[in-house]
Structures are given as C-alpha cells and as structure tokens.
Amino acid sequence: MTSRLDYAKASPDGYKAFGAVYGYLQKCGLPKILIDLVYLRVSQLNGCAYCIDMHSRDLIKAGLTVDKLVLVPVWHEAGAVFSSRERAALAWAETVTRVADTGVPDQAYAAAAAEFNDKELADLTYAIGLMNAFNRLGISFRATPAATAAAEGKG
Numbered sequence: 001m002t003s004r005l006d007y008a009k010a011s012p013d014g015y016k017a018f019g020a021v022y023g024y025l026q027k028c029g030l031p032k033i034l035i036d037l038v039y040l041r042v043s044q045l046n047g048c049a050y051c052i053d054m055h056s057r058d059l060i061k062a063g064l065t066v067d068k069l070v071l072v073p074v075w076h077e078a079g080a081v082f083s084s085r086e087r088a089a090l091a092w093a094e095t096v097t098r099v100a101d102t103g104v105p106d107q108a109y110a111a112a113a114a115e116f117n118d119k120e121l122a123d124l125t126y127a128i129g130l131m132n133a134f135n136r137l138g139i140s141f142r143a144t145p146a147a148t149a150a151a152e153g154k155g
Contacts, residue, residue, distance in 0.1 A: 002142060004141045005141040007141050025130065029120070035124075038093045039055045041072055043135055045098065046136075046139065051131065051138055053146050054146065085115050092125070097132055
C-alpha cells in the first residue's frame with residue numbers, strides 16, 4: 001500500500017485539533033479499554049486497516065486478552081465475554097457509525113442511556129465521531145498500518 005499524503009504534516013493545526021479531542025477523551029472518566037474497544041469496532045466497520053492495527057495493538061498492550069480481541073467483530077454473539085457496558089458501547093458505536101442507515105433509533109438511544117449517564121454518553125459519542133473522522137483520513141490518504149510497514153521492511 002502506498003501512502004498518498006501525510007495529513008498530520010500537511011495540516012498540523014487540524015491534526016492538533018483532533019489531538020485535543022483525543023487527549024480529552026483519555027481523561028474523560030470512561031475506561032481507556034472501553035474507548036479503545038469502541039475505536040476498534042468503529043474502525044472495523046469503516047474498514048480502516050491503519051486504525052484496526054493500531055487499536056488492536058493498544059488493546060493488547062492494555063491487557064485485553066486475544067480471546068476477547070478476536071471476538072470484537074461478533075461481540076453480539078460472544079455472550080459474557082463482554083460486560084453489559086461494553087456491549088452497550090459497541091452497540092451505540094455501530095448505530096452511530098452507520099447513522100445514514102440507522103437514523104440512531106430511540107431504542108438504541110434508550111439502551112445506551114440505560115448504561116451511561118449523560119456525560120458518559122456524550123463522551124462516548126465524541127469518541128465515535130472522532131474515530132469516524134480519523135478513519136476517513138486514514139482510508140482517504142492510505143495511512144500505512146504498522147504490520148504492513150514491518151512486512152515491507154519499513155517499520
């Protein structure tokens with residue numbers, strides 16, 4: 001895969017603005033692993049290889065088991081592997097990411113609101129929106145995943 005553009009270098013102020021949101025989310029009070037699970041699921045839905053690679057690595061470094069990691073795409077079939085909050089966050093991530101198809105129905109909102117208070121739900125939605133934006137940058141400009149760079153002898 002050939003990278004098209006280093007968007008962080010091309011527009012550093014824009015990248016820093018996204019970075020500020022990312023920084024906020026790291027200290028917003030939601031567990032880092034929960035946010036990273038959401039980042040991974042959003043990236044899987046969008047097909048962003050760079051972000052899938054990065055967030056999978058982040059989750060493993062944070063102690064997520066491989067058993068749980070490989071079940072993220074089918075979390076709804078994984079039973080007790082995921083907590084009720086994780087399942088609610090992943091469901092919310094899916095409906096918000098697919099907003100054009102889902103319209104984010106009242107039932108989806110009620111399910112998420114049953115697990116998260118108003119601030120948490122707003123922060124979770126910021127995380128989903130941020131990752132959707134980063135996925136669009138990564139896919140559009142062909143950001144190279146670490147695994148690809150390593151396989152090509154560049155990393």
